[in-house]
Amino acid sequence: QLQLQESGPGLMKPSETLSLTCNVSGDSIINRNYFWGWIRQPLGKGLEWVGSMYYSGNTYSNPPLRSRVTISVDTSKNQLSLKLSSVTAADTAVYYCARGSRWEVSTIRGAFDVWGQGTLVTVSS
Amino acid sequence: DIQMTQSPSSVSASVGDRVTITCRASRDIRSYLAWYQKKPGEAPKLLISSASTLQSGVPSRFSGSGSGTDFTLTISSLQPEDFATYYCQQADSFPFTFGPGTKVDIK
Numbered sequence: 001q002l003q004l005q006e007s008g009p010g011l012m013k014p015s016e017t018l019s020l021t022c023n024v025s026g027d028s029i030i031n032r033n034y035f036w037g038w039i040r041q042p043l044g045k046g047l048e049w050v051g052s053m054y055y056s057g058n059t060y061s062n063p064p065l066r067s068r069v070t071i072s073v074d075t076s077k078n079q080l081s082l083k084l085s086s087v088t089a090a091d092t093a094v095y096y097c098a099r100g101s102r103w104e105v106s107t108i109r110g111a112f113d114v115w116g117q118g119t120l121v122t123v124s125s
Numbered sequence: 126d127i128q129m130t131q132s133p134s135s136v137s138a139s140v141g142d143r144v145t146i147t148c149r150a151s152r153d154i155r156s157y158l159a160w161y162q163k164k165p166g167e168a169p170k171l172l173i174s175s176a177s178t179l180q181s182g183v184p185s186r187f188s189g190s191g192s193g194t195d196f197t198l199t200i201s202s203l204q205p206e207d208f209a210t211y212y213c214q215q216a217d218s219f220p221f222t223f224g225p226g227t228k229v230d231i232k
Contacts, residue, residue: 037221039169041163046212046223046224046225046226047161047163047169047212047214047223047226048223049214049220049221049222049223052221060219060220061220062220063126063220096168096169098169101174103157103174103175103216108216108218108219109157109216109217110174110216111159111171111174111175111214111216112159112161112169112171112214113171113174113180115168115169115170116168117167117168118168
């Protein structure tokens with residue numbers, strides 16, 4: 001059974017770079033039927049897609065965050081990573097990693113069907 | 126970007142009620158829509174993909190319909206465990222976008 005577990009710093013200061021990892025267990029992170037994503041939820045607010053990475057190695061991120069986001073995969077560790085630079089209080093949120101199941105072969109389209117429990121990141125001076 | 130709206134923003138209902146939530150996309154997304162259930166302190170749970178495909182293990186009282194720009198999530202008979210916030214998400218094109226959510230609470 002696939003399980004995802006995020007880990008991160010918890011508390012950060014403004015201007016620092018957020019680094020999150022998502023350990024994937026129960027299946028290989030390398031599977032062309034799936035893609036991987038990061039989604040966040042600021043406290044009391046809705047869900048926001050941060051970005052996704054596909055089997056091809058292509059990554060896509062939300063335009064307001066694009067210049068600050070790096071998503072990568074470490075296949076040797078079966079881990080997904082997110083780096084978000086120059087964080088501000090607006091980046092305070094619960095961050096989730098999730099697996100996406102493709103609805104069609106070789107397209108970007110799909111839904112996030114397995115989620116980690118989420119990790120709270122607070123940015124405060 | 127494709128904007129997603131949901132109505133109502135909240136609904137108060139009783140156990141056994143039929144609840145309908147509407148999601149609207151700012152342009153045609155065909156059937157590339159998913160519905161999620163979110164409870165406080167828990168990860169979102171995928172209920173429906175491709176607008177109307179019920180995920181394995183999701184009770185049959187949940188159903189989804191629609192295509193193009195207008196979509197509906199229906200809970201045919203609300204159960205105590207269904208009190209939560211529901212989000213739609215379009216997966217037609219980047220950036221993926223979520224609706225603002227519909228909170229279903231106890232009347």
